[in-house]
Amino acid sequence: MGRITLDKVSKRFGDVEVIPPLDLTIEDGEFTVFVGPSGCGKSTLLRLIAGLEDTTSGQIRIDSQDATHVPPAKRGLAMVFQSYALYPHMSVRKNIAFPMKMAGVPEDEQKRRIEAAANALNLTDYLDRRPGQLSGGQRQRVAIGRAIVREPSAFLFDEPLSNLDAALRVGMRLEISELHERLKTTMIYVTHDQVEAMTMADKIVVLQAGVIEQVGSPLELYHEPRNKFVAGFIGSPK
Ligand code: ADP
Ligand code: MG
Numbered sequence: 001m002g003r004i005t006l007d008k009v010s011k012r013f014g015d016v017e018v019i020p021p022l023d024l025t026i027e028d029g030e031f032t033v034f035v036g037p038s039g040c041g042k043s044t045l046l047r048l049i050a051g052l053e054d055t056t057s058g059q060i061r062i063d064s065q066d067a068t069h070v071p072p073a074k075r076g077l078a079m080v081f082q083s084y085a086l087y088p089h090m091s092v093r094k095n096i097a098f099p100m101k102m103a104g105v106p107e108d109e110q111k112r113r114i115e116a117a118a119n120a121l122n123l124t125d126y127l128d129r130r131p132g133q134l135s136g137g138q139r140q141r142v143a144i145g146r147a148i149v150r151e152p153s154a155f156l157f158d159e160p161l162s163n164l165d166a167a168l169r170v171g172m173r174l175e176i177s178e179l180h181e182r183l184k185t186t187m188i189y190v191t192h193d194q195v196e197a198m199t200m201a202d203k204i205v206v207l208q209a210g211v212i213e214q215v216g217s218p219l220e221l222y223h224e225p226r227n228k229f230v231a232g233f234i235g236s237p238k
Contacts, residue, residue, distance in 0.1 A: 001185030009058035
């Protein structure tokens with residue numbers, strides 16, 4: 001399960017309210033994209049859900065349990081960053097195994113999950129390499145593999161493809177979409193790229209200065225943008 005509910009959640013850094021109180025529901029199994037210009041609060045919102053930032057006010061529920069003050073490792077979510085955050089001295093296999101080792105998953109079960117993840121991500125031939133011996137796309141797949149083996153109730157992606165060149169990005173978008181088809185696990189995907197949002201999302205959340213301007217499917221946003229900002233940002237003719 002992976003239904004996530006934000007109830008009047010806000011975030012303040014010092015005197016600056018980066019996220020005024022907002023409500024948002026992400027349904028189980030949905031692919032939701034947070035989109036908006038740089039600095040609008042996408043990462044902050046994702047980090048609040050992940051528990052990497054404390055909320056200033058409001059409540060976060062994961063599968064109807066109050067998760068507002070639950071530490072990140074206990075929320076059952078897995079985050080994938082732009083910077084991969086792999087351990088350079090460890091093999092791909094060990095990088096993928098690491099979170100399971102920390103969680104005390106038995107060795108044979110670790111092996112089974114590593115094989116399944118490597119299979120799903122075309123990494124079978126690379127398990128004994130180190131991150132430095134991989135391309136950017138392969139590194140990002142390792143980072144995704146490390147998220148998959150935790151069997152999270154939701155995946156949180158923060159601009160995972162923005163370090164990759166344009167051609168590679170298209171392929172990785174498809175891979176992530178296929179992964180979502182296969183796993184049917186809730187995914188929240190942050191990007192400032194309208195094309196990514198329009199092609200990958202079941203539901204798009206358009207943010208501007210920490211405020212949700214509109215929530216809807218790509219078609220809804222395209223055909224019925226609520227205002228000029230959404231229209232302009234989505235590239236709608238309206
Ligand atoms: P985005 O991911 O959409 O580019 P962020 O969520 O990173 O935006 O940032 C939203 C706003 O919050 C920005 O104005 C940023 O400078 C500010 N901000 C983010 N993190 C911190 C922090 N730790 N301390 C102070 N301000 C922050
Ligand atoms: Mg960001």
